[in-house]
Amino acid sequence: MDKATFKKNQPVVYRTLSRALKQARIAHAYMFAGPKSAETKETALLFVQSLFCPHPDEDGFACMTCPSCRRYAARESIDVEWVELDRIKKKDILALQQKFSVTAMEKGGKRVYVLDGFDKATPDASNALLKFLEEPGDNLFGILLVENPGNTLTTIQSRCQLIQFRPGAARYVKEGLLAITSEENAKMLASAGYSLEDAKTWLEQEAFETIHEGAREFLENIHSVVAVYHMQKEVFPAKGPNTTKEWVRLWLLWLLYYIKRADIAPLDFEQKIGVTAILIETLDVLNRPVDLALCLDKVYARVRKVVRK
Ligand SMILES: [Zn+2]
Known part of the structure; x- marks a missing residue:
């Protein structure tokens, strides 16, 4: 420090x-x-x-x-x-x-x-x-x-x-990250409240981009069951190396970051509210002991229910 x-x-x-x-x-x-x-x-x-x-x-x-x-x-x-x-x-x-x-x-x-x-x-x-x-x-x-x-x-x-402690000063974190990563990564990590040290640790890991892309593809395909297959096969397979609380948390934060963008998340206003509520609730669930595979399946199922309405 x-x-x-x-x-x-x-x-x-x-x-x-x-x-x-x-x-x-x-x-x-x-x-x-x-x-x-x-x-x-x-x-x-x-x-x-x-x-x-x-x-x-x-x-x-x-x-x-x-x-x-x-x-x-x-x-x-x-x-x-x-x-x-x-x-x-x-x-x-x-x-x-x-x-x-x-x-x-x-x-x-x-x-x-x-x-x-x-x-x-x-x-x-x-x-x-x-x-x-x-x-x-x-x-x-x-x-x-x-x-x-x-x-x-x-x-x-x-x-x-x-x-x-006060939450990490977002602007300071963003500025510190801009030298080593894309503006989008810097913006998201800073707005999610990560400290500069934590954010740098995330970025060093290969899984970071897998999770980032996983979140993007999930939202782009949110109306199709393909979104879920992709998650289960490529991003968070049961017992896969990325299937940890911290990576799931990061995935949820990416979804929250992207959900406001119409070009990535083709959702109407009510669907956005519904999905956002599920994501925030799940972030809270991750603070407790939880079966990750089950937790993810619940997220997929609940999101599908909201977007099919
Ligand atoms: Zn000393």
């Missing part, structure tokens, strides 16, 4: 964390809330590094280059636990507590846990974490990364300091 970019894109987050670090007044738990992107995670790493770095900058942030910073970046420390799972369960929280109770005996330094995607954790996991938050150990700090704080227990929210 580039600290100058961070400061420019997220001035409020930057100032809040800087103040905490400089005054050494660290909350026992933070909730970093922002769109699903690398940004909250990279900020969590910078914050973790900053808690340990012996050479902080004038704003209290880590130097990012010393051996300590490099060790945390490589996740090579027992003081910090990263939990990065599709869905955090009770056993994961208990394992975390167990680990910290062991390391606590070994040394008295700071310890940190980062729970990525905690808004999708099971209710049991939330209750287990709540107990943890109610009795914060000395020098134990937590960072919860969430897309939607509203999906967590209010009792958890009230025990965390909320750090709200």
Whole structure:
């Protein structure tokens, strides 16, 4: 992460964390809330590094280059636990507590846990974490990364300091992408709210164009069953390499991007409204555990019903 970019894109987050670090007044738990992107995670790493770095900058942030910073970046420390799972369960929280109770005996330094995607954790996991938050150990700090704080227990929210990230500045993302890709790709990725880093990662992958073309062809052939065959055979075959939540999400975002264009989506006003509603609903479904093949089949069937009316 580039600290100058961070400061420019997220001035409020930057100032809040800087103040905490400089005054050494660290909350026992933070909730970093922002769109699903690398940004909250990279900020969590910078914050973790900053808690340990012996050479902080004038704003209290880590130097990012010393051996300590490099060790945390490589996740090579027992003081910090990263939990990065599709869905955090009770056993994961208990394992975390167990680990910290062991390391606590070994040394008295700071310890940190980062729970990525905690808004999708099971209710049991939330209750287990709540107990943890109610009795914060000395020098134990937590960072919860969430897309939607509203999906967590209010009792958890009230025990965390909320750090709200603003959506990626779309113009900045678009400008950053124009040098490496088409204007259309840059526009779509920026308007979909991806961070510059995430967008670049997408573009590097071959599947990106497959998904892009897949979305275009789907809309062009939307009145024919050919659209569905093409999707099932070429784009998202069952167990195919592209059949992942993230690529399906990108496909849906491309459809939303194109649906306003009459030359690509031959639909009347009502059909556009109907299909748009299905796409937005499906984006939300993808935030939960879901059978992708089934989810896609539902989308195809529901879209066909709308366009045949
Ligand atoms: Zn450092």
